[in-house]
Amino acid sequence: MDRPRIGFIGLGRMGTPMAQRLLAAGYSLTVHDLRQEAVAATGRAGAEAGGSPAEVAGRTDVVITMLPDANAVERVVYGDRGLLRAMRSGQFLLEMTSSRPRVTRRIAADLTAQGVRVLDAPVSGGVRGAAAGGLCIMAGGPADVLDALRPILDHLGRHTVHVGDAPGDGDTAKTLNNLLSATTIWSSIEAVVLGIKAGLAPDRLLAAINLSTGRSYTTETKFSQYILPRNFSAGFTVGQYLKDLNICLDLAEEMDAPMLLGSAVRQAWMNAAEEGMADLDHTALIDLLERRMDAEGKPRR
Structure with missing residues (x-):
């Protein structure tokens, strides 16, 4: 052409x-x-x-x-x-x-x-x-x-x-990728916040994670570029992730394929959106999770 x-x-x-x-x-x-x-x-x-x-x-x-x-x-x-x-x-x-x-x-x-x-x-x-x-x-x-x-x-x-x-196969692949991405983002932030509350310095914790099996794009890149500096500008909102999770869970329902973890992940992101974060960058989830886990301002050993 x-x-x-x-x-x-x-x-x-x-x-x-x-x-x-x-x-x-x-x-x-x-x-x-x-x-x-x-x-x-x-x-x-x-x-x-x-x-x-x-x-x-x-x-x-x-x-x-x-x-x-x-x-x-x-x-x-x-x-x-x-x-x-x-x-x-x-x-x-x-x-x-x-x-x-x-x-x-x-x-x-x-x-x-x-x-x-x-x-x-x-x-x-x-x-x-x-x-x-x-x-x-x-x-x-x-x-x-x-x-x-x-x-x-x-x-x-x-x-x-x-x-x-x-046509449609691309959408299926995209929604499955974003299920994995949303799951990893949430669990990674939650884990690091728990580490902070337990007294660990996040940079040291992440150094260990990134040499271990729990590493991900979130731990290797997003924490250093966006999350820890509080530079919440990765370019994808909580609401956009929730949209993709809804697509994924609707697809699973259409195919009669129960997704226990996927459903829990969607609920977590839905709760974040309901707490006023829908239009915020997803990396700002650390603020929400620090409040929930009472880890704001915790000292680091």
């Missing part, structure tokens, strides 16, 4: 830096977002504005969606001026939202019926990864569709993993 015209729908915290990377790579971009200030900002970088998803589809060869959730994707696809009304045979939909697998499968079936090629490709790596082109992209769909879109994906991510042959 020679230098396709790209449509980009969804200019949020992730979508904006991703769109800017495609502009910097020389692609012709038509963008759409409900927030006109986001469209205007991307326009100053060289993008054209599309008044609706349908208008974006009418001007482009590949449409990328990067939206807050599955409900937003459904509105963009099935709305009065949505993609389903405008996309035509031979076009591509690159659906990069962290969405619900069953929603992605239904959208793919409806668009495939009119000749559109669909790949779902949610990402891991946060805002910093999006800005640096360092995302991990989890692709679900036919291999030939991935091959056609790979030049675009290479500008957005450092790694693209073909996790499955059907």
